[in-house]
Amino acid sequence: MGEKSEQKKKLIVNRARAVFSEKGFKAVTMKDIVDACEISRGGLYLYFSNTAEIFQAVLDTEAEEELDEEDHLDEKTLKYRSASDLLALFIKEQKKQLFLHKNNLGIAEYEYFSQKVKEDETANPLKDQFDTAALVLERMVENGIRRGEFECEDPHGFSRNLMYAIEGMKIAGLTMRLSESDFDREILYALRQLMPAGE
Known part of the structure; x- marks a missing residue:
């Protein structure tokens, strides 16, 4: 995946996070994500097939951020x-x-x-x-x-x-x-x- 594609995927994940935060998981539709990202339906389906895949990508991003925080926490625990x-x-x-x-x-x-x-x-x-x-x-x-x-x-x-x-x-x-x-x-x-x- 090229850099532009990676940036687009990150944009989708970041905006989807806000939608899931507001509506939960079950109520979110692909149309909600399309609207939040201001992209075409086809543009969204290039990256994700369904809301479960998008939510998993959101969780994966969260996990990466938590690992970064844990590295910082490990430094803190030394004190x-x-x-x-x-x-x-x-x-x-x-x-x-x-x-x-x-x-x-x-x-x-x-x-x-x-x-x-x-x-x-x-x-x-x-x-x-x-x-x-x-x-x-x-x-x-x-x-x-x-x-x-x-x-x-x-x-x-x-x-x-x-x-x-x-x-x-x-x-x-x-x-x-x-x-x-x-x-x-x-x-x-x-x-x-x-x-x-x-x-």
């Missing part, structure tokens, strides 16, 4: 030495994702992946993402226990419980009003299970 600091950073990143309202793809993602799971029960990227986050959190907690910063009888259970709370708040944030203070209160409640050693 943090305590398990408490790492846990605080993890929660801060989860909160940031939750309250990023501009062009939020949350509803579209849930619609898209719920449809994909119906088509193929083995393909569940949201579950994979959840399991990965829970494992990262579990390792942080275990590290904190080894260092004497935390006390926790069940790091695995705590980590999954906290991730279920965060995932529930992500859905609540999309479907009803959830304030940052609501998020903070729920997280603090969950963190009571993770009593710092000596307190």
Whole structure:
């Protein structure tokens, strides 16, 4: 694909992202994308066959951007030495994702992946993402226990419980009003299970 074609494809993906953010996944038609991109139907079909392909391209672009952010995050984590600091950073990143309202793809993602799971029960990227986050959190907690910063009888259970709370708040944030203070209160409640050693 030539440079001009790549630029056109990026334009389609960027504009489609805004359409999916506004309408979700299920309600978006190829005509919506054509209108948003101000191109012909044939011009769109040169690059994508359907809305699912376009949405997957949007998700792929998001994943690339997140990898760039994670590289930056890895540099940041070098500055943090305590398990408490790492846990605080993890929660801060989860909160940031939750309250990023501009062009939020949350509803579209849930619609898209719920449809994909119906088509193929083995393909569940949201579950994979959840399991990965829970494992990262579990390792942080275990590290904190080894260092004497935390006390926790069940790091695995705590980590999954906290991730279920965060995932529930992500859905609540999309479907009803959830304030940052609501998020903070729920997280603090969950963190009571993770009593710092000596307190």
